[in-house]
Amino acid sequence: MTSWVLVMPIAVPFLAAVAAFLWRANPAGRMISLGGSVLTLMASIALMVAVLDEGVIAAQMSNWDAPFGITLVADYLSAVMVVITAITGLATAIYAMGEIPEATERLGFHALFQTLIAGVTGAFLTGDLFNLYVWFEVMLIASFSLLVIGGGKERLDAGIKYVALNLVSTLIFLSGIGLLYGITGTLNLADMREGVANAENQGLVTVIAMMFMVGFGVKAAVFPLFFWLPASYHTPYFAISAVFAGLLTKVGVYALMRMFTLVFVGDVGFTHEILIWVSLLTMFTGVIGAAAQTDFRKILSFHIISQIGYMTLGLALFTPLALMGGVFYLVHHIIVKANLFFVAGLAKQYAGHTDLDRIGGLYKSAPLLAALFIIPAFSLAGFPPLSGFWAKYLIVKAALEIDAWFVAFVSLLVGLLTIYSMTKIWGLAFWKPHPDGIDPTPDRAPPQVTRAMLTPIAGLAAMTIIIGFFPEPFVQFAETAATQLLDPTAYVDAVLGGTP
Amino acid sequence: MNSVIFTAAARLLVALMFVFSLFMLLRGHHLPGGGFIGGLIGAVSFIVYSLACGPAEARKALRISPEVIAMLGLGIALLAGMFSFIVGYPLFTGQWLWVGGDSYETAAFSLNTVLVFDIGVYLVVLGGILSLTYAFEEET
């Protein structure tokens, strides 16, 4: 029966997608989407409980034994990612009720959204490389459609660039899979670990590792490959850009973490050294790019890039503490980032624009929103005692532990520059009077819209505070996750059942 | 396209191809064939029809919108895969109900989830391809 614990977080959103498409007329589709998200959350919590109970769990689909069939597997990292995906999905489903217009709903918005969640969850749970590619594609095709849904020149322009670059990265990833299959003769990740370790031509393995780094790097938006992200994330509906910002790039980071702890560990000195420099440059260019922007969502988009750097840095340093920080960062960041995009959406509802030069005065007219902005914004910048502080603290401590002074210095510097951007948004959108001399009032949005949009913001802010004030269980969890990543014996045994 | 010969031939051709697609779907159970190729052939038959009589007419011939067909197919395939939940096997494990016997050799015929899954695939492919081609044809 354990196998169904693994299947349900993927199957439920898929079924919800089918139902939401067949009954996509308002309000049935909406309710199905909301119900599906609640059920997905329950299924993912059941998965989390099972993982906490039994450690790494694995299931063979269709009852085919491990290296031949498709395996679903969940260790601590997968489980927490699935839970956080479900939480973000539920928050977005609530938020979408306020924001997404009926015409868009009738085009099948909810079905696409649920498919996206299914794709993301599938990518987190699969233990098979080709299956990972398939989940990436499920996720991508849903994200393509969500990005351009609703139409308009801006969205089409952004969509074309997003689609083009993501397709290229997918093809690089796919050819990497082909070559790796050629070397190891297997697609099962656990089996592949052994195959790669025993491969004759280790040089070729490193080349393939670089192909994976580029392929996943585009998805994760790391340094030289991130330019599609700020070109597209500020155009779709806010609910969609929030779920993209929260989840999609993190799938890339997750895939990097999985591949570079499980499979490509033969030449850590080379691959992970590159990752360190990539991470540092990602952090720095992201935060500098954000400083140059004046649009609410463009600033946030560049900050996604800068924060991705911290996560990959956790992987690149490759010590238990650093990986622990990376996992903690991943979880904290998804909550905070999605929340900031939600806030941006509500700010636009109130003040009429996302360009910071053309709005203002939100502090006076919407103090609740201002308070709810402060929490994720300061968490992002790393103020104690919010969740971001602990995440940054772990990474910096890990860097100091191995005497990587420069790495620690850049991490702290980027944190400082993040504060600059957040205070810029605070000053321009909330403190400064509105340039048109009007008071942006909450009356501009109907009360049910405000309610639907405020609920997820408040919920996610509460989670940020909880993680901030009671970091102990989360840190311990991240520690176990990092241990499992660095020593994947349990993972391999769970997948292959102890037999060679 | 306004050709009398093509329109007349299309009626015959469409019916033949559609029946052939169903044949391919059922044949795929033990021999090369299956839901995917069957769905493709079925889609081609409707595409031929829409070339002969126009997409509006072809949509009418299909009765249900192709998007709904595709989504229904996805639902059927998923539910067929999840049927094994009842008997406690992992997802997509095939389940057979032998009629008039207890194995492949002795049974008169068998009901199984694999065929249901294939029917789902057939519908997904048919619906997916048709929704694409109809959309493109209506644009031009």
Added chain:
Amino acid sequence: MEALTAIVIGTLTAASVYLMLARNFMRFLFGLVLLSNAVNLTIFASGRMTKGHPALVPYGEDAPLGVVGNALPQALVLTAIVIGFGLLAFTLALAFEGYRRMRSVDTDKMRFAEPKEDAQK
């Protein structure tokens, strides 16, 4: 046979990169098609090229007779082709819609999501 396949893959990749460097989005798309074919060939070749029969079990037997080709890469390539086909159709529709709205397939002229600084206000 391997050498010939390698040359074909290389040529396809080179041609696709050349096409993808163009400003014209349609040329980029054609490049993408070529690249996905190159990738599919790579997967196919990495399953080893053997002369053999299709991997089918004859009626009444337990295992295929004689030398059979590796069926897994074929399944992978088929999946990749189908997915690639779907994505290509979507991208084509996107390009068409983009052309209708923006009256251009020149990616340099598509500056609606990121307008030039001086044209902003």
